Amino acid sequence: MRKAAITRLRRFGRMLLCVVITLVLMALLVACSGEAPGGGNRISIATGGTGGVYFVYGGALADQITQNVEGVEATAEATSASVDNMQLIGDESSDVAFSLADTAADAVEGREQFEGEPISAQGLARLYVNYTQIVTVAGSGIESVEDLRGRSVSVGSPGSGTEIIALRVLRAAGLDPDADIDRQQLGVDESVDAVRDGTVEAFFWSGGLPTGAVTDLATTDQIVLLPTIEYLDSLRNQYGEVYQEATIPAGTYEGFDQDVAVIGVPNYLVVNESMDEEMAFQITQLLFEQQEALAEAHPEARNLDITSAPQVPPLDLHPGARRYYDEAG
Template structure:
């Protein structure tokens, strides 16, 4: 069994949860490529992928004739790429470094996967978080501590391991490593069972909004490692600030690392359906912003410009039309 197949089998052994986020009749859609039901692989319920994926499912269901869509809870980026490859999902969200690895057959992937880009959706921000009294004020302070690096098979885990290594920490030896999603990380911080945790997601992330409301949350700056990660792994790592007041009690901007989030499909998806899905998303931006503010970043003029993965032909046709 290959590493990819083994991971996929492990994922599929867990019962999937679905958002009730689709209209089965496809609404009064304008598309012409719908051919039934689509599954969108997202992430955990505490992050942005899951609610935004539900919003995308809604706009597809309402605007692509003959097509209904549902959003599936998953462990996020790495597993999402595998689900697309195995045909267990039709669309999937993934962060730039993982999507690049899937397209190139590097990192977590033994060979290039059959994926193409519907488009760039918004940016993920790597958000290392702790609480008052843990003594963790920097990545270097995590040495010897109990740290969550994100759910297994997630982009959070990939990025967290790379940040720790850049900070001179061996994730296998120098920390007590836990693998928790956003909501579980928040619960563990509250319980005092971890000292800090990583989360990669849009702004604001619901689970962190909840934690910040207690007045104990502290974000940890890691922007200093952006150039090193970009040089070693690729230009999808950039230094960005989490703006002041993104979270309650956050009075100053916090320098972290950001990466683009890409919606991908299998290259075998019907070209007309690719175009219809792309059109439905970008021509219903306002509806998606109502689901999550991260959708404010949707921009058809730049969404097709993803240098590390080919655009799906149908999506490119849409971008050429609106450009």
Template sequence: MVVTTQRRSLAVFAAAGALLLAACGGGETAAPGADRSLSIATGGTGGVYYPYGGGMATVLSEKLGVTATAQETNASVDNVLLVQDGGADIAFALGDTVADAVGGKAQFEGREITICTLGKLYNNFTQTVTTSGTGIRTVADLRGKRVSVGSPGSGTEVIALRILEAAGINPETDIQRSQLGAGETAQALRDGTIDAGFWSGGLPTGALVDLATTGQMVVIPTGEYADELASTFGPYYISEDIPANTYQGQAEPSPQVVVPNVLIVRSDMPQQLQQDITRTIFESKAQLAAVHPAANDLDPATAGDVGFVEVCPGAKAYFDQATG
């Protein structure tokens, strides 16, 4: 089953920016109750984007005086297109997907994508999981198996296909391929309808926390492929360990392919609105971390260190102020 993308009507950026400027003289946030809406494109309910985005919607609504909502989507690829086409104002996306988008590569070939980032949020870990009874312990063992590569239009799918190819596995012919989100992958592993599944997300991912309580979940390492992916696609791919005991029964660190998450908007969003959104999110770190611990990684000193997409001028202005 594929998660259905929900598209909602949005406020016009220029009107939202004008409202904020009028309400606060340019430097402060809008008065509570301002009649504006902002839509945040997240991901599936079993991952990190969705609860994190819900937390963002709450703080933006409370502190900017807008009506912000988090929408469930198929994640990164879907989110880039939603922002570009006006189906969302703000979106979570993986760095490799964003790099493809601005470079007109892969799924974005022939598309003009005009986006910028409000900053780097946290790293996504490729979490490839199976159950103990399958005998699968390496990516190479996936050959001939039933494997979920993530929802269609997700950053997980992009990374999964690239890892499989780096391991010499043809995703079209060498596996029985399905396309499931995190929650669906966990349930399919419980039910025995797939043998393994890829997920790219923050730590911990709720759906995998639940799966690990069965005592049967096994995390498959992927970190050995990071250098090849970096050489082929870009330096945003690195190897980093999932710390031991992140999940129940995971006694050892597990090296994984890691890629940063960024928050994106259309490049024509007014600069003051960019700055107000960025400030509100980064200055609400504690409140957001109470929703999901991935928000503990929010850091204005490093959030602008993004080499694959332009940092929005409003976000840069906030980072300069916050670290100056």
């Protein structure tokens, strides 16, 4: 009896040891199963608000990835745009993101909203230029940035690149965004609605041309766009060369009949530095091979240029993107 009990106890001990080993191995497998961004079969693209270029361009890019990269399904996610997108790249909640160059610079250098928490991001391409559009309507009495003093002004949604440049332009013009305007934080769609119902007198928007929401406003109201070029040197001196001269051409929007000189900011397509190299290569390749299809979704895709695309300072190019540009010559 005693011998049989000992035998059963030993068998139980061996079984228990096997269970423990199995559980440990399963835990190790789970811990090691996390893939680098772009290493799985789903790609998330962080874009922006539904009324902006990022959302349209990003949706078209997601479609092209799904159609042309075997075994991969990509989706475009609406976000608050640049700041939000860089944070999503930082914590690897998104695989690919659109961002303004100034926001991307803040993120990788750990300043402003990213103070002390730099983001490990790299660039795939410089896509096109964003135009700083300060929109009001005829008869508002607003003809310059200084005229915004005492007015109700939307500076863009919280966590957006629009908000960053809006606050910087206002300060360069000698206005305190917290004291000198009735500051609203609305996305471009909400800003258009607010202008129409009179709750906002002007709004900032940093976007490509044309922007759908602004086009929509121009069909019902005579819009006015304010020049910002006089503040370019101030912004460059403080934040670097990511800012550039740009012109919104006459005819961009209905009833808009004169060129306006504004501050431009390049847009980057960015990823976490841990993204799979082959996936980064294929996405970069798609931007060019499917450029016409992307441009059918939004004309800004036509502004992608093989010469300027690798220029994403102060970010480094992702090795997969660099391989594409090297092979493309």
